Amino acid sequence: MTEYAVRTQTDLKRLIRAAGACDDTIAECVKSIGVDAVVHAVMREVLDRTDLRGCPAAEVLFRLHGGAPPQSQGSDVVIRVADDGTVALATMSTASVTATVAQSLPEVVRSVFGPRGSASTATRVLQWTAESSPETFGRPDPAFETVRRLLDSIDRSYHASLAELCVRSGSDKWGVHQYPQHYERHFQTVRDRPLTILEIGVGGYDNPRRGGESLRMWKRYFPRAAVYGIDIIDKSSLSESRMTILRADQADPVDLARVLEITGPLDIIIDDGSHVSAHVIATFALLFPALRSGGMYVIEDLQTSYWPHFGGKAGVYDDMETSVGFLKAMVDGLNHAEIDNRAQASTDACVKGMHFYHNLAFLEKGENRDEGAPSWLRGL
Ligand SMILES: C[S@@+](CC[C@H](N)C(=O)[O-])C[C@H]1O[C@@H](n2cnc3c(N)ncnc32)[C@H](O)[C@@H]1O
The missing domain is CATH 3.40.50.150 (Vaccinia Virus protein VP39)
Known part of the structure; x- marks a missing residue:
């Protein structure tokens, strides 16, 4: 797996400043840094923030797209949480994806790096891979907790004391x-x-x-x-x-x-x-x-x-x-x-x-x- 990264702290500082502005400004900044580099920097930040100790194994596919349809300039990234608690970022999904989170990249950038109160989920669509059945209905999948913690790290940057x-x-x-x-x-x-x-x-x-x-x-x-x-x-x-x-x-x-x-x-x-x-x-x-x-x-x-x-x-x-x-x-x-x-x-x-x-x-x-x-x- 190739892990992309925002190349320099300077790029990251630029992205953080843009995260306080409108979608168009964020999108321009993303374009100049590179979509893949930004997606991986943002998801790396999400992982740094998330306490995944004791969480069930899960594989979550994030499809971060450019904005409203047509959804251009997107990038996929997968977070894999293994049974032993180890976590990895990957660029390819496997057959065992637990959930897919689709959201606009500018919205995620603003939620993760923007000022207090600027997080939003307007463009987010969450899909579980497992089909619901009469047997599983009303019995939450243990992996829900893993996904919840990851999404909380995006939506609640200022929560922890x-x-x-x-x-x-x-x-x-x-x-x-x-x-x-x-x-x-x-x-x-x-x-x-x-x-x-x-x-x-x-x-x-x-x-x-x-x-x-x-x-x-x-x-x-x-x-x-x-x-x-x-x-x-x-x-x-x-x-x-x-x-x-x-x-x-x-x-x-x-x-x-x-x-x-x-x-x-x-x-x-x-x-x-x-x-x-x-x-x-x-x-x-x-x-x-x-x-x-x-x-x-x-x-x-x-x-x-x-x-x-x-x-x-x-x-x-x-x-x-x-x-x-x-x-x-x-x-x-x-x-x-x-x-x-x-x-x-x-x-x-x-x-x-x-x-x-x-x-x-x-x-x-x-x-x-x-x-x-x-x-x-x-x-x-
Ligand atoms: C109390 S610890 C820092 C703890 C850390 N800030 C924390 O809160 O987790 C002090 C550190 O200062 C470093 N240190 C000692 N003398 C220093 C010096 N002259 N210049 C820079 N660092 C020094 C030591 O190597 C040690 O790692």
């Missing part, structure tokens, strides 16, 4: 930590935007074949995002569509410059890397300028700021060389317009908000240039 995705992906952000509740509070309103996200720290430490749990969680939580991860260990072989892993040391300015050349401007940055205070501070200085206005910079595991073996300081709470001390000084920066004779910091005018939780901080980038109180009120 971050905590659910966190547990499903195996990230320690929920359970060991309690981070998803805070992430969801800040991220749910931008969940359907075509964001560029970078997480420092892929997980799995020295093993190049392990990690990627939180990146998969972000990919699933943000169905329209391009997700990048960096790690000091080369874990690039774990890359998937919409999820690119690069080797980089967060403490090395040359590595980070190379990463930014690839990612371009960022909407969300999450530092879950070494947690060494000096690295956290240096990484912030290098990456914060690449964050777009309105973007969010998140630092996890701030408890290490109090631990000397992570370069933190025990019993010292406002030392600028510790991550928490560094962040506390930024709180003064939020109020810089009210403070006389303060040495200006480069972040004063562009950090608009800060939110602190247990071991976790969110820094919101934006204009912080409001005027201070008048001198008569300040007693000057």
Whole structure:
């Protein structure tokens, strides 16, 4: 079987942006990328999203056509779920197809990659292969469940909560930590935007074949995002569509410059890397300028700021060389317009908000240039 793929992340980004537009725009984008490549990229995404554990074996033929009849520019793809739970994408159907799903490709592209609320099933026709009989009537075929889960992944891109995705992906952000509740509070309103996200720290430490749990969680939580991860260990072989892993040391300015050349401007940055205070501070200085206005910079595991073996300081709470001390000084920066004779910091005018939780901080980038109180009120 030949597996087609959208050739570059750039094509996928184009498709995701087009998915927010009308059918004609989506159809034009599909044409320029190639129908087969788009069909396989979309169905690969559907498979990445679907939890098929425990599902009965089934073979589902998707006939994705160009739109209203005459149904031009179509492509068939088959999803095979085997008894042992393995899943494959194929281009040819066999005699044992359980169900056939016919739907317009632009509608499927919009449902899978479009903004929240844009999914629809207007053009969908579902046909079961097995003939109904008096014996089987009223006794649902076990394979119905497999088909339901696949179709749910198309129709309900925004259904799962971050905590659910966190547990499903195996990230320690929920359970060991309690981070998803805070992430969801800040991220749910931008969940359907075509964001560029970078997480420092892929997980799995020295093993190049392990990690990627939180990146998969972000990919699933943000169905329209391009997700990048960096790690000091080369874990690039774990890359998937919409999820690119690069080797980089967060403490090395040359590595980070190379990463930014690839990612371009960022909407969300999450530092879950070494947690060494000096690295956290240096990484912030290098990456914060690449964050777009309105973007969010998140630092996890701030408890290490109090631990000397992570370069933190025990019993010292406002030392600028510790991550928490560094962040506390930024709180003064939020109020810089009210403070006389303060040495200006480069972040004063562009950090608009800060939110602190247990071991976790969110820094919101934006204009912080409001005027201070008048001198008569300040007693000057
Ligand atoms: C806590 S794990 C990341 C967990 C992952 N983000 C998750 O939530 O599933 C930390 C990762 O940071 C990586 N790391 C350690 N030092 C680093 C550095 N200087 N630069 C980049 N990555 C580093 C480690 O190899 C490890 O895989």
